[in-house]
Amino acid sequence: MSVNAESLMQPNQKNGLFSWLKTWLTTVDHKKIAVLYLFGGGLFFLIGGIEAMLIRLQLTAPENHFLTGSAYNQVLTMHGTTMIFFVAMPMIFAFMNAVVPLQIGARDVAFPFVNALGFWLFFLGGIILNLSWFLGGAPEAGWTAYAPLSTEYLGRGMDFYVLGLQVAGAGTLMGGINFLVTIINMRAPGMTFMRMPLFTWTAFVTSALILFAFPALTVGLFEIFFDRLFGGNFFNATNGGNSIIFEHIFWIFGHPEVYILILPSFGILSEVISTFSKKRLFGYHSMVFATILIGFLAFMVWVHHMFTVGLGPIANTIFALATMAIAVPTGIKIFNWIFTMWGGQIRFTTANLYAVSFIPTFVMGGVTGVMLAIPAADFQFQDSYFVVAHFHYVIVGGVILGLFAGLYYWWPKMFGRCLNETLGKINFWFFFIGFHVTFFPQHFLGLMGMPRRYFTYLPGEHLTTLNVVSSIGAIGMAIGVITLVVNIVYTFVKGEKAEGDAWGTGRTLEWSIPSPAPEYNFAQTPLVKGIDTYWKEKMDGNKKVTAAEPLGDVHMPSPSIMPFLMSISLTIVSFGFIFSDKGVHRTVSFAVAGIGIAMMLGCMLVRSIKDDSGFHIHKEEIIETEKGMSK
Amino acid sequence: MSKPSNTSLYMERQKRKRELTYYLVSFFMMLLLTGLSFAAVAMKGIEKHFTAFFIVTLAVIQVAFQLYYFMHLKDKNHGMPALFIYSGAFVAFITVLAFVSIVWIS
Ligand code: HEM
Numbered sequence: 001m002s003v004n005a006e007s008l009m010q011p012n013q014k015n016g017l018f019s020w021l022k023t024w025l026t027t028v029d030h031k032k033i034a035v036l037y038l039f040g041g042g043l044f045f046l047i048g049g050i051e052a053m054l055i056r057l058q059l060t061a062p063e064n065h066f067l068t069g070s071a072y073n074q075v076l077t078m079h080g081t082t083m084i085f086f087v088a089m090p091m092i093f094a095f096m097n098a099v100v101p102l103q104i105g106a107r108d109v110a111f112p113f114v115n116a117l118g119f120w121l122f123f124l125g126g127i128i129l130n131l132s133w134f135l136g137g138a139p140e141a142g143w144t145a146y147a148p149l150s151t152e153y154l155g156r157g158m159d160f161y162v163l164g165l166q167v168a169g170a171g172t173l174m175g176g177i178n179f180l181v182t183i184i185n186m187r188a189p190g191m192t193f194m195r196m197p198l199f200t201w202t203a204f205v206t207s208a209l210i211l212f213a214f215p216a217l218t219v220g221l222f223e224i225f226f227d228r229l230f231g232g233n234f235f236n237a238t239n240g241g242n243s244i245i246f247e248h249i250f251w252i253f254g255h256p257e258v259y260i261l262i263l264p265s266f267g268i269l270s271e272v273i274s275t276f277s278k279k280r281l282f283g284y285h286s287m288v289f290a291t292i293l294i295g296f297l298a299f300m301v302w303v304h305h306m307f308t309v310g311l312g313p314i315a316n317t318i319f320a321l322a323t324m325a326i327a328v329p330t331g332i333k334i335f336n337w338i339f340t341m342w343g344g345q346i347r348f349t350t351a352n353l354y355a356v357s358f359i360p361t362f363v364m365g366g367v368t369g370v371m372l373a374i375p376a377a378d379f380q381f382q383d384s385y386f387v388v389a390h391f392h393y394v395i396v397g398g399v400i401l402g403l404f405a406g407l408y409y410w411w412p413k414m415f416g417r418c419l420n421e422t423l424g425k426i427n428f429w430f431f432f433i434g435f436h437v438t439f440f441p442q443h444f445l446g447l448m449g450m451p452r453r454y455f456t457y458l459p460g461e462h463l464t465t466l467n468v469v470s471s472i473g474a475i476g477m478a479i480g481v482i483t484l485v486v487n488i489v490y491t492f493v494k495g496e497k498a499e500g501d502a503w504g505t506g507r508t509l510e511w512s513i514p515s516p517a518p519e520y521n522f523a524q525t526p527l528v529k530g531i532d533t534y535w536k537e538k539m540d541g542n543k544k545v546t547a548a549e550p551l552g553d554v555h556m557p558s559p560s561i562m563p564f565l566m567s568i569s570l571t572i573v574s575f576g577f578i579f580s581d582k583g584v585h586r587t588v589s590f591a592v593a594g595i596g597i598a599m600m601l602g603c604m605l606v607r608s609i610k611d612d613s614g615f616h617i618h619k620e621e622i623i624e625t626e627k628g629m630s631k
Numbered sequence: 632m633s634k635p636s637n638t639s640l641y642m643e644r645q646k647r648k649r650e651l652t653y654y655l656v657s658f659f660m661m662l663l664l665t666g667l668s669f670a671a672v673a674m675k676g677i678e679k680h681f682t683a684f685f686i687v688t689l690a691v692i693q694v695a696f697q698l699y700y701f702m703h704l705k706d707k708n709h710g711m712p713a714l715f716i717y718s719g720a721f722v723a724f725i726t727v728l729a730f731v732s733i734v735w736i737s
């Protein structure tokens with residue numbers, strides 16, 4: 001319960017690698033966890049990116065022998081799995097952690113400990129998956145891991161897939177629940193639901209989708225796990241199982257998952273476009289409505305991934321109509337963004353370039369989506385490069401462009417320095433043009449009959465030219481990403497210091513406090529008077545947002561190493577099971593798993609017995625800190 | 632410094648009494664419903680499908696009673712939990728519906 005003045009210092013002011021490591025391993029501060037998610041996701045982004053380049057290298061020439069057969073399948077599977085589960089997901093959590101508590105005027109998330117646990121589970125899940133490269137080969141059944149291929153025909157790589165995703169998925173589920181509770185219970189006085197910034201709204205709906213979708217994945221993975229390791233027959237047709245069930249389970253999770261990814265990007269876009277148009281978001285209420293409607297519909301369309309399975313015309317028709325219906329709320333959003341820009345004073349910062357370029361790109365992905373949603377047509381498109389083009393347009397052209405917009409937009413709030421704009425623009429143009437050059441030709445490759453997930457094609461098939469174009473585009477994207485890395489390093493070394501209201505036209509609460517946000521976020525909890533509170537206060541001539549409470553001591557949760565230890569325990573459990581293929585080593589590996597489980601239970605016991613009521617930052621310290629910070 | 636008036640005290644007592652009645656009524660309803668389910672299974676001469684349908688219906692009613700009377704879903708300020716419970720039930724329902732209707736190739 002003592003004062004912890006140390007905690008107010010920046011980590012780099014402390015000396016020694018050990019204390020630096022300790023700060024990051026034990027932190028439960030949502031702002032630091034955001035940084036961890038950002039760099040964790042960034043690391044996997046580089047790995048997944050290298051895998052993508054290898055795939056393009058193989059496909060540049062017909063009958064290429066660079067990466068064939070199983071090796072190609074492994075790289076392909078790891079690329080997809082990494083990008084969806086270990087890049088897009090953590091990036092979303094990075095921004096949710098960095099921004100949501102600040103936007104709702106809270107001092108932290110509802111469960112800081114669980115927040116840290118969620119991060120470490122994600123990170124170690126990714127490590128488990130990637131260690132497969134060195135321990136007998138990576139998974140190779142595609143990111144969808146359809147049974148019975150994944151259960152009966154492939155090797156140990158699939159166990160890495162199952163357990164890595166299981167561990168990471170548990171972390172994601174915790175994160176989702178945490179943000180639901182945070183947004184429901186921790187809003188500042190006056191912050192009604194209909195005054196919440198749109199990014200917070202999308203974070204809320206995304207968290208609800210996580211809550212309902214991830215359990216399906218957990219169940220599906222458990223069933224594969226039992227089929228593989230304990231002779232279960234969930235998906236084994238000869239013994240009465242049914243492998244179609246796995247496709248259902250996977251897509252009942254999988255389709256909501258793609259909306260889990262895109263909704264926060266929609267939120268980022270709404271913030272960025274309105275800030276840089278110097279205008280209130282057009283149609284706030286319809287935006288909220290559209291977000292909720294998309295979340296709702298997301299659960300009723302999964303069969304569009306299974307049109308060719310043969311579920312019959314009635315099922316296909318129902319799901320086709322439901323799928324096309326999603327285009328309506330999505331369209332509402334597109335028009336609202338355009339109307340927000342209409343008549344605004346638009347500033348094309350890098351963040352805004354990313355946001356604006358998102359709009360036409362994502363529309364193209366939506367159009368191919370509606371094309372795919374026509375079952376009769378999908379019988380032609382299914383499993384061709386047309387589908388590959390579609391989902392890269394929505395995921396790279398949608399999710400990633402949105403996340404990059406958010407990166408440039410909130411970087412000053414997260415780190416106190418602005419990313420360099422010149423490098424930013426180079427980054428943007430290379431990435432954006434590279435993206436279109438890479439993926440636009442893939443529509444036509446698909447229509448010309450190039451199948452998805454094949455490692456080569458023949459010289460006489462007229463597929464060579466477009467594949468070469470596609471690979472050249474990939475080089476452009478790589479240059480873009482390298483420029484981003486250079487920009488980040490440059491900014492850490494000599495970036496410009498950012499103001500509290502870094503862009504000068506900030507509208508929401510996060511811009512009303514110093515950059516980077518102090519440990520306690522708000523010296524006084526703000527009183528929210530409307531949508532875009534901070535902008536309203538500025539227009540009323542106030543420098544600061546009205547406070548809802550007198551200045552006082554602030555209660556903080558204490559750091560803990562437990563989340564890290566718990567995640568390590570589950571990693572040990574995972575390795576126990578991964579190496580438990582039937583054979584001599586079975587008892588040994590079960591013993592290892594048992595040790596991991598015991599460690600986990602021990603950690604939980606310690607956590608429940610140890611009484612830790614956090615610490616207080618005193619009023620005087622807060623006054624001192626506020627003085628020292630940039631406005 | 633006014634003491635709680637007689638009327639408000641009276642109201643408070645009435646309310647508690649009503650709560651208690653609710654509890655007791657729902658408790659005995661539970662016993663009754665459970666008894667009925669057992670009886671339905673034990674009784675001979677009833678079609679199997681009917682029994683299954685009957686006891687599942689009773690189970691649904693019991694869950695509702697549990698949630699509303701014992702777990703306070705009927706009280707004020709429980710809108711959010713109710714929303715999430717219903718959304719979860721909805722997702723679970725369509726999932727199960729899919730598994731019983733469209734898993735076999737037709
Ligand atoms: C207007 C909205 C959309 C529609 C109508 C739509 C429709 C479809 C359809 C019908 C397919 C199945 C194609 C096939 O396998 O033959 C598909 C695949 C896919 N979609 Fe979309 N989609 C939409 C938006 C999105 C969004 C927003 C995302 C992600 C952010 C997304 C990600 C994907 C992915 C990853 C796949 C491929 C899954 C796989 O087989 O690996 N889609 N989409």
Ligand SMILES: [Cu+2]
Binds near residue numbers: 302304305
């Ligand atoms: Cu889908």
